[in-house]
Amino acid sequence: MESPVRVAFYGAGQVSTNASAILRRRPGVEVLGPYGRAERDSAVRSGADVVVIATTSFLAAIADDVRDAVEGGSNVITTAEEAAYPWANDPATADRLDALARERGVTVLGAGLNPGFAFDALVLTVCGVVPEVESLLVERLVDLSGFGETVLHRIGVGHSAESFAEGRRNGTVTGHVGFPQSMNVVAGRLGVAIERIDRELEPLFAGEELAAASLTVAPGDTAGFRQRYAAISGGRVWFEALFTGHVAPGTIGVEPRDAITVRGPYGGAHVEATPGMNPQVGSASIVANSVRRVVSAPPGWVTVGDLPPAVPV
Numbered sequence: 001m002e003s004p005v006r007v008a009f010y011g012a013g014q015v016s017t018n019a020s021a022i023l024r025r026r027p028g029v030e031v032l033g034p035y036g037r038a039e040r041d042s043a044v045r046s047g048a049d050v051v052v053i054a055t056t057s058f059l060a061a062i063a064d065d066v067r068d069a070v071e072g073g074s075n076v077i078t079t080a081e082e083a084a085y086p087w088a089n090d091p092a093t094a095d096r097l098d099a100l101a102r103e104r105g106v107t108v109l110g111a112g113l114n115p116g117f118a119f120d121a122l123v124l125t126v127c128g129v130v131p132e133v134e135s136l137l138v139e140r141l142v143d144l145s146g147f148g149e150t151v152l153h154r155i156g157v158g159h160s161a162e163s164f165a166e167g168r169r170n171g172t173v174t175g176h177v178g179f180p181q182s183m184n185v186v187a188g189r190l191g192v193a194i195e196r197i198d199r200e201l202e203p204l205f206a207g208e209e210l211a212a213a214s215l216t217v218a219p220g221d222t223a224g225f226r227q228r229y230a231a232i233s234g235g236r237v238w239f240e241a242l243f244t245g246h247v248a249p250g251t252i253g254v255e256p257r258d259a260i261t262v263r264g265p266y267g268g269a270h271v272e273a274t275p276g277m278n279p280q281v282g283s284a285s286i287v288a289n290s291v292r293r294v295v296s297a298p299p300g301w302v303t304v305g306d307l308p309p310a311v312p313v
């Protein structure tokens with residue numbers, strides 16, 4: 001009998017809890033953890049076939065975890081948004097860890113719903129039905145009410161106008177992270193050179209008290225935000241990404257939605273999902289469904305643009 005695929009989880013939050021539960025129900029998979037901060041090495045140095053790192057969004061914060069897991073001979077899946085295309089943040093670290101992974105014969109992948117699917121893998125799939133891509137518009141409206149408190153606070157929910165503005169200035173309020181990464185994944189596959197990426201982030205204030213699962217937003221504080229990212233190529237907007245996140249989208253007259261427009265000859269292509277993809281279920285599923293594609297992928301730091309689709313096997 002074939003030995004099971006061993007998967008160890010580092011980070012004992014939502015993603016790890018949900019993805020490990022999915023994998024525990026799956027035959028041929030042995031799950032270790034999820035392990036919290038105090039038990040880091042039980043995951044990162046487990047020598048498991050795959051180490052899942054679901055802790056923070058930032059490459060700098062997970063780089064040593066990736067290094068130790070790779071040195072221990074494990075493939076790595078991480079939900080850190082910046083890891084979806086680490087060259088966008090820190091090419092030296094990306095190159096160093098890519099080289100280490102090649103040397104050890106293992107694969108590293110940044111995966112999730114966004115980045116990892118909604119603004120990149122799915123966009124590339126839709127591009128398959130047009131003869132030529134002129135430009136891209138991807139819109140996503142997300143109900144944030146199920147997110148954990150730490151993530152909500154960092155992306156910009158539950159702040160006064162002043163603390164949102166100050167957080168944006170000093171980098172502690174980030175909005176949703178990962179759009180430059182998705183844009184680079186798509187550009188890389190389509191052979192497009194991005195000249196620059198313009199970014200906008202604006203708060204959305206609650207008109208009344210709003211209760212999310214992990215926090216309550218007072219009237220006048222931020223209940224969400226709007227983001228616009230525009231990747232410029234050839235002096236024009238080539239890829240526009242619009243993201244609205246809100247803990248109670250109905251109160252601003254909108255509902256969760258995903259829409260991809262590929263502009264090209266013969267009318268291009270338009271794909272829309274209403275209601276939009278569920279962030280918690282979607283991300284946990286993509287992580288769980290990436291285990292086998294990462295095990296069979298070529299060594300090195302790869303992106304979702306390099307791999308076949310994630311499927312539940």
Ligand SMILES: NC(=O)c1ccc[n+]([C@@H]2O[C@H](COP(=O)([O-])OP(=O)(O)OC[C@H]3O[C@@H](n4cnc5c(N)ncnc54)[C@H](OP(=O)(O)O)[C@@H]3O)[C@@H](O)[C@H]2O)c1
Binds near residue numbers: 011014058111114150
């Ligand atoms: N790419 C995607 O689509 C996608 C999807 C989902 C999530 N994410 C990202 O993945 C990360 C995890 O998401 P989540 O929803 O599981 O978050 P969560 O529920 O807040 O859980 C995070 C876990 O990681 C731990 N942690 C936080 N910072 C850490 C650090 N610097 N070192 C070690 N452990 C740390 C936390 O421990 P404490 O409780 O002790 O702080 C907690 O156990 C977030 O940054 C999120 O933005 C990305």
